[in-house]
Amino acid sequence: MAGFVSTAHAQVKLLTYEGAWGDALAAAASASPDLPVIVERYDGSLNAAASTASLVDAETDAANLMCDDGPAQPLNPELAQAFPPSLTLDVTHQCGVGYLVTSLVLTTRSDGPDSWAAFFDAESFPGARALPRGARGTLEIALMADGIALGDVYALLETPEGVTRALDKLDALFAQAQIVFWDTPDDAVALLRADAVAAAALPSVHAAHIVQQQPDASSAFQISFAGQIYRVQRLVVFPAATSDQETVRRLLNAVLSETGQALLAEALLAGPVNPQAWRNIPASLAPLLPTAQSHNIAVTGLADNADFWADHGDDIEARFATWLDVHEQGQSPALPH
Structure with a gap:
């Protein structure tokens, strides 16, 4: 105290x-x-x-x-x-x-995908993907990757058809690559560091730590803030x-x-x-933070809609869990130690 x-x-x-x-x-x-x-x-x-x-x-x-x-x-x-x-x-x-602002961001090696659309393009960017084990965040990412404008994401997700569209986008990724659904951000960090996945949706704080702690440029990680889902x-x-x-x-x-x-x-x-x-x-720190001027968060970021998830979260999460039960069998590798 x-x-x-x-x-x-x-x-x-x-x-x-x-x-x-x-x-x-x-x-x-x-x-x-x-x-x-x-x-x-x-x-x-x-x-x-x-x-x-x-x-x-x-x-x-x-x-x-x-x-x-x-x-x-x-x-x-x-x-x-x-x-x-x-x-x-x-x-x-x-x-x-x-x-303060934190966000969910795309984190990869330096030669990895640099947008959510590219994250879903496993033919151009091979390798497993890591996403949160839950509808919140994951479905918004799927819709952004499918070309939905930021301002339309939650209006679409409010409809059964919108949830179906997001799940269909995830189905398409499943057809190309393994998807690992992480329970904690530390799990996703471990997967990235072990090269068990090629790209991950990761909380910005953890992503910044990865970049700060990388030993040399040859193992460089990068963060893409376009389409970041931010919370206040x-x-x-x-x-x-x-x-x-x-x-x-x-x-x-x-x-x-x-x-x-x-x-x-x-x-x-x-x-x-x-x-x-x-x-x-410090100038070296600014690019790692969600609200840096270069990221233009007010234009390129999606504000996590707490009211939406309070109203619709239970139903959407239940539907996502049912979908995940069907798709995840045999998908996830053991977490690296």
Whole structure:
């Protein structure tokens, strides 16, 4: 726990995760030494600590639930003043604000496919493929590979015909190549490093680590961000924020400042939402992050639609699981050790 006490304001509590993610957010929050903030940790499930928290760190799915069902509260104009004048994306939320971006990206060796369409072309780019074991992410990739415009992906996927089209695209890939469906990102990383697959859909944080840790240029990995499916990590406003909105505003400002954003990006290999942060991020790191200007995420990226998956996820995941049971028999190699 990190705490900073001020006689002018009561302490406010920031609830974040255990581990490196929470450590980085705590460091960004403490960038202003006179900011009276207490950082506590949680496992992503709301507990007693949340009842006294002013801000809670959450993925968009959880943020939506907190806002729709309580106990989060709508963002008021005073707190919105903490936001930078320009943001890479519209990351505002009815009960908070986004502060970092991660995504699902195409990761290959340097001579591998560089688009989702090429990922599905195993004749031109031979070798096994790795995809998440689930409909979410995998079906969006299949539709993008089939030429569906980014703005039409979820409208199509909402229909039975759209799901069929995505599964048919996966069928076509199955006819050309082995598909390994991974359970954890670490599984996909192991497959790539062992050359057990030629290309993988991989969380951007893990992809960036692979590129950073490659021993030499001859074993180079590359990340393709076109068609990245991105998610926004959020700070959600809780009722305790009303007790000292000025301190909460300053806390949001610290996390969203160019200094705080650069610290978070470098520590976590996630994309900052404040474009001014790039002045403090090493040039060698920028190409590995989802929101780098060169990736033009607002135009070439697909925002993961949490509302869509909340409404339709159970039915689509069940259909995908049935399809996978039929197709996966004898497909997956043992994970390398």
